[in-house]
């Protein structure tokens with residue numbers, strides 16, 4: 703199933719990021735690339751170095767927008783030497799962060 707959905711997600715891009723199914727991929731990306739420094743889900747204990755805001759906290763801020771997250775994530779990131787998210791990973795993780803909003 704996933705192997706048919708994935709190419710579609712690449713084509714649809716940003717639109718797909720706003721839909722819930724992409725949130726699963728976003729959580730995967732967040733766990734892989736972000737969890738060392740950020741709390742990436744509401745049930746995750748804080749990482750050892752908790753200098754960075756939690757994703758649920760970021761999501762809950764009124765000023766957080768999809769465009770704002772994208773701009774932030776396109777610039778080099780605190781102490782991250784290999785800051786290279788693919789377009790699809792970026793879409794997924796932005797969609798995921800926004801999905802945490804309540």
Ligand code: HEC
Nearest residue numbers: 732735736738739740753754755760771774780781782795
């Ligand atoms: C090496 C540690 C580290 C990793 C890994 C990391 N971040 Fe960060 N991030 C930080 C720090 C430190 C800050 C706060 C300083 C800053 O703004 O640069 C931050 C800030 C942010 C912010 C802005 C927070 C705010 O308060 O507005 C976002 C959004 C963000 N990170 C997303 C991500 C995403 C998405 C990933 C994974 C793809 C990620 N970060 C991976 C350390 C990290």
